[in-house]
Amino acid sequence: MAEPKQTDEALASVLPRYGISALKPEQRKIFDCLMRKDDCMAILPTGYGKSLPFQLFPAVASFLPQTIGLRRHVVVCCPLRSLMEDQVEFLSKIPDITAGFKGSDDAMDQLIKDGCIDIIYASPESLLGDPEWRELMRKLKVAVIVVDEFHTISTWGEDSKGTEKCAFRKWFGHIGELRSMYPEASMLALSATCTLKVRKRVMKILSLRPETTVTITVSPNRPNIKLTAVKVSNILEMAMSWIVDGLSTLQETFPRTLIYCRSITDVSKLYAYISEELPECVQHLEMFHSETTDSSKEKVLDAVKNKESPIRLIIATSALGMGIDFVDLHSVVLYGPPNTNLELIQEVGRAGRDGDPSVALILSNSYHLHHVDSEVKAIFTTSECRRVALMSSFLNPPDINLLMKETGKHTCCDICYSLCKCKECEFLPLEQLFQAPSVDEESASEKDSDVTEDYNLSDYEDILWSP
Structure with a gap:
């Protein structure tokens, strides 16, 4: 291990290449773990820069006397192609660092095999599911194993019963085997959101020992996002008519809004309903799911990054989410909550990335709660x-106690608003448009035998990923 003074000097020389002058406290803790060869689990908000410590590692190591002339690779197990592309593009601009991802092209694959790439990105399927590639990778001298978006081990690598029998992408459940491939390497597990249950499960799968693994967390609470949960009619058109009214009136000034639906069918139905009611507003409307055409996908991805885009309303499945930078978005609507609080907090968290006041409307009809777990139901029944x-679901009891002392403001949630006596409460534009549709008593009491939409795991697939 390098002396602290040597590490500080090396960091001071390397950081300007990355366009920064100093690391945030949590970034420095992660980096120090890597230098000490300790395992680390870091749960930090999107946009915090949690990838920077391992991206710095090869450059800093090249300055240290004991590692000069030695290449020690960083292997990054990443779930999505789009994430790998973005990080490789960023690193390609950094002098004296090489980065690439398996599957980008034949030339890059050969460079990785030859040991010429410092930071190697690959999907679990590539690292573990291809026997030939796995054997070639085993021969590399790897200093750090990074498991990015580690919560996907549980959500994608296992089915609801904790097995891989019906897993969406079964090799996510085998990521822990990387430890046996590189027994001397330290392991860094990264995520923006993770429930206490998933954290415990992932630590077991990755063979991280709780007593020796350094855990670094920042609360996922986003106090700038007001949470509102409302029961709506079973009839989609009745539940979402306020969107039509608002878009008809405001058109290009409609607040930029993302609507999440639980199935491709609901996305298509809602898109068809709005476009048929308002043909003059179709230029302000788009949809996104795993079956959307490539040209429409690119249009949406450009729109969410450009606050000047004419698109004001995007209707999507959760395929639009992970690894995407949502700019100037302060309104999210969930037409039906997802199955778990982990997915719910991710969808809610697409809003307010800039810290400005935002709102998340979580709408539920009498069928939506049939598929969710008890933790999600608690949000509606509290x-x-x-x-x-x-x-x-995310904080330990002491942290929950601290949070309870901070809540109760009218900007916290609709329940806190109803109890607020400040008489100064202000609604955001989407809240002003929203008037809770009255629940049709007959539809609300319909029996479970009525047809409901099945949830399809393909909705969760990032469309830019390929093995």
């Missing part, structure tokens, strides 16, 4: 604070 109900 009579106290919805934020506390949501955060109970």
